[in-house]
Amino acid sequence: MRFTGQVFRAHNPRWSFTPLSGEGAALHGGRFNPVGTPALYTSLRMETAWLEAQQGFPFKPQPLTICAYDVDSEPVLDLTAPSSLDDLGISPAALVCPWEDLADQGKTPPSWKLAKTLMANGTNGIIVPSFAPGATENDRNLVFWNWSDNPLSRVTVIDDERRLPTTAASWP
Template structure:
């Protein structure tokens, strides 16, 4: 049920954090659909438009500046949660993926998607492919979320910046 996944994914970053496009620390600080607070995660999308949609959730009618980054992925131990057979095999309900995680977390209730993420991480999964639940997402928008990643295989999620355009540290903001 775990399988390698290779391809290119995208993420739209707040420009302030363009010097650390593979840190996952923002997700650790605030939590996300598939990571509780304290657990780093790297959220990406399989399509450029999907990455933009994910990043603009709070501003669907007033787009904010973003830095778009591509990543080359060669990652082992991924689970495809867009495949109904995989969901069945893992005993995962679609409602667990689509839960109102932020509202639940704000009320002190552990979202089912967090419990699922903990279970998958404990089973040795490096990440998942999951449908996008962002406002304005298209039916086929898929995200790749990583809990284990590095610039090299077996958990490669490498920033594509062949021309060195991204800043190397936060001094560009001083």
């Protein structure tokens, strides 16, 4: 499918000068990207971006920079409907797997295998449920493996007033 619309992302303000980078995800890995693979994790609602950034940590919420993005990208697969998963032969367990625990044990999480297969097939991104603590069925994410400011994979940050810093020099 083609996804056209807005998505949101909550950043540590320290990295707000690079809102389109997937390097943090590449460095640490994520549910849908192995270490070394850049990914841009976004949410379909601003509230979901907040949940994702806080991840239910037991400490006080820390400052965040929330950015909105204009998106026009295809192909994007919607993996939130059981029928979509069935059509693709994907188990819901692959999405919800304890990816961090598996990776820490030296095992390849099923969600990484899924991501590698979809990337190899030319999929630019996937819509998935949010697994953040407190998430409801309305909380969904759009994870990109391929994005740019070019057609077919266009993801651009909305910053018409140039409020975001442009370099790391903004920070001590």
